[in-house]
Amino acid sequence: xxxxxxxxSERSMRDYRAATVMRAEHMESSLTRLLEQQAAKVPxxxxxxxxxxxxxxxxxxxxxxxxxxxxxxxxxxxxxxIMGVYTKMVKTFGAR
Numbered sequence: 001x002x003x004x005x006x007x008x009s010e011r012s013m014r015d016y017r018a019a020t021v022m023r024a025e026h027m028e029s030s031l032t033r034l035l036e037q038q039a040a041k042v043p044x045x046x047x048x049x050x051x052x053x054x055x056x057x058x059x060x061x062x063x064x065x066x067x068x069x070x071x072x073x074x075x076x077x078x079x080x081x082i083m084g085v086y087t088k089m090v091k092t093f094g095a096r
Contacts, residue, residue: 040090047084
């Protein structure tokens with residue numbers, strides 16, 4: 001007795017035409033391409049480590065009573081993590 005694990009598995013064997021991703025009006029400049037290539041060289045761990053350091057410094061400054069410095073460096077965490085996600089996407093999907 002032959003048991004199918006996925007009855008729709010034959011459907012996934014079809015060849016699908018890839019959707020158009022690039023349009024002429026969405027072309028990027030050579031400067032953008034250069035920046036993406038350079039950003040892909042930076043390890044994603046650098047941004048995670050930098051954001052953790054920013055959190056630690058912000059906490060330390062807050063505990064020492066330096067409110068302005070604590071809030072200033074505390075605001076860096078989000079952008080640093082976003083830059084890490086951006087570099088990960090550039091590495092995964094490539095510079096287009």
